[in-house]
Amino acid sequence: MLRLHMNESPYPPSKTSLEYINKYSNLLNLYHVEQLYEELLNELSSYAGIDEKFIEVFAGSSPILAIMLTYAKITDSGLILTHPTFHVMYNLVDNYSIRHAYVELSKEDFTLDISRLIEVSEGHVVYLINPNNPTSNILLEDPEVLKKVAKRAKTVFIDEAYYEFSGLTFKDLVMEYDNVVIIRTVSKAFSLAGARFGYIITSEKMKKVLNSLRVGYEVPITTQAAALGALRDPYYMKEVVSKIIETREGVKKALIDAGIKVVESRTNFLFIDLGKPCRKYWELLKKDGILTLCLENIERLKEFGSCFRVTVGRPEEMNLFIKKLLEILSS
The missing domain is CATH 3.90.1150.10 (Aspartate Aminotransferase, domain 1)
Known part of the structure; x- marks a missing residue:
């Protein structure tokens, strides 16, 4: 099929990534290898162009979304999404019984109503995929707009799953706003969907909050190794x-x-x-x-x-x- x-x-992982999986596979008897984790953070820091204190790793983007929803639930903040958005999100917000609202994209060209987004963001958790899935287009390009949203919202999550294809990122805003969270993955551009590796770029304050909602040692050693190898073969x-x-x-x-x-x-x-x-x-x-x-x-x-x-x-x-x-x- x-x-x-x-x-x-459609392309396989890099040879370097596969070599690193093989290199670290004999350590699968361990829960955690600190040296591997530190090397991975260092490579992510170099790749993302930001200090590693702003980075945390996860077993794919799915756990990050689950933590985001848990965070919205326990803070009773409610969630703002676009419509259409990633189809999985519709069931997730229902399953988590989270108060939520949608900002409708234009039926003509799927552009985002910026004024409406700013208006409804007050006190809420905002989730934007940029570029959007399933519509494939850029929703937000001006950092000044995101600053306005961040000033009003409880927290803003920007999913940059397709960053390598768009070349657009808001990661520098995490140094100015401690309530901005950038979500990234190695599934697409790095050909590692099956490895299940994702990471966030955010403030130390937000990192601490989100880490408190997760289970420790969730990222397998071979997953970290695959990501490290991929990052070392840019x-x-x-x-x-x-x-x-x-x-x-x-x-x-x-x-x-x-x-x-x-x-x-x-x-x-x-x-x-x-x-x-x-x-x-x-x-x-x-x-x-x-x-x-x-x-x-x-x-x-x-x-x-x-x-x-x-x-x-x-x-x-x-x-x-x-x-x-x-x-x-x-x-």
Whole structure:
């Protein structure tokens, strides 16, 4: 099956990353290796361009989101999200029984109503994915806007899962505002989705609060090793990102030339609007061995039921996707 539904990298981890996994695998009898952890923090600090005192590591982004929701719950702050947002969040806020509200993105081009965001942020926990998932576009670009939100909000979480593709970050604001938290992952650009490694960039004060809500030693030794190896092979990551962006732009042009609406992407995926319900076409693509994400299949996103989210694969994979999609649409 061609996996274009999970926003995974189509390329394998770097050889350096695999070597580091092998190097540290004989230490799996231990819960924690301090030297490995310290080396990892040092590499993250160098990569992110910020002192390691502002960084903490986690077993993927999922535990970070869970801690964010727990924090919003116990502080009775309520949560502000955009709509649409990452589809998993809709069920999570319900399961955690958290007071929440959505800032609707424009139906035309999925832009964010900045004034509305600032207005409703007062005293709340704010969660923004930037660039957004599933719409693939930048929601917020001006740090001055985020400063206004941070001054009003309880805490602001900015999910920069696609930072390597967008080149946009607000990480420097954590030195000015102790209530800003940047969330990052190595799943996409570093080809390590299965390793489950994420990290935050935030103030020492916020780090202490969030760490108090987690279980210790949750990041496996081999996961830390994989991330360390990946960070020590930055040229491989940059090559992967470059390939994906080049492929993405080629696919976007081919689809637009075929009369299909495609949102401007700053991620490793494309948000495609067929202009008609997508489930039928999703099913036909699946029969041809191509997996995509059809928003009509997601209860809270049915209003965007004409839209697909499609991960950018290798060039030959995307050529097959384009060929099959256009055949299906014309049949």
